[in-house]
Amino acid sequence: MEAVEINAGEFYLRQLRADDRIDDRVALVAGGLFPDLATAGAHIAERTKEWHTEESCSWAVCDQLTGTAVGEVALTSTGELTCWTTPDLRGKGIATHATAAVLRFGFGFLDLPLITARPPDGPAxxxxxxCGFTAEGPLGVWTRLR
Incomplete structure (x- = not known):
């Protein structure tokens, strides 16, 4: 599948990039998920491959005015959602905004009947x-039906 951009108002979601025009590796390192630019670049390459093999859809969550990546949200073909934002912007509703947009994409465009998440901490x-998820059992799985 070709990558799909989502206009979500204050933020827009686009494919992660590391090229001569846009470099999201800095945001990935700033988010604390990757120790260096090389590892972040490998992650971006993997996410690009996942779009083409239809294993997962993933987006850089970007500020609408500057285009700067401030997080990432992903949804696998089996309906598992993950989302994060850079530490300096946490608590501002960005993850909620991005998650809600991807839920609409997952239920609408992908026609998924169920989306799950495994929030790792209280803020998540x-x-x-x-976003309407409910806790399911002791394994930390949360679900959201259409």
């Missing part, structure tokens, strides 16, 4: 709750 659980 609050995002899941705001």
């Amino acid at each position: 659980r609050r995002v899941a709750e705001k």
